[in-house]
Amino acid sequence: MGRGSESFQKRQREKNKRERAAAKQARRHGKLEVPFEEEVEAPSSNGKSEAELYEDFRLLSEKYQSGGMDEETYEKRRVEIFEQLGLEVH
Numbered sequence: 225m226g227r228g229s230e231s232f233q234k235r236q237r238e239k240n241k242r243e244r245a246a247a248k249q250a251r252r253h254g255k256l257e258v259p260f261e262e263e264v265e266a267p268s269s270n271g272k273s274e275a276e277l278y279e280d281f282r283l284l285s286e287k288y289q290s291g292g293m294d295e296e297t298y299e300k301r302r303v304e305i306f307e308q309l310g311l312e313v314h
Contacts, residue, residue, distance in 0.1 A: 284302065
């Protein structure tokens with residue numbers, strides 16, 4: 225039974241990826257009036273959209289650079305956000 229769920233999730237990710245690519249192409253060609261931030265994005269596994277995760281990372285970085293957070297906490301949270309975005313962590 226788990227395979228059906230995995231297959232469905234993969235199809236959803238691929239569909240969302242195609243939709244984002246089509247919206248990006250339309251934006252580049254001036255056919256779409258919706259600003260990037262207002263696009264409908266698929267939520268990640270924790271329910272946050274890609275834009276929300278990037279905003280979380282921006283705020284995290286600002287807090288770390290202003291001295292409001294130690295490096296260990298920053299790195300731990302940064303890795304969590306990057307994994308949720310599906311990015312490689314170095």
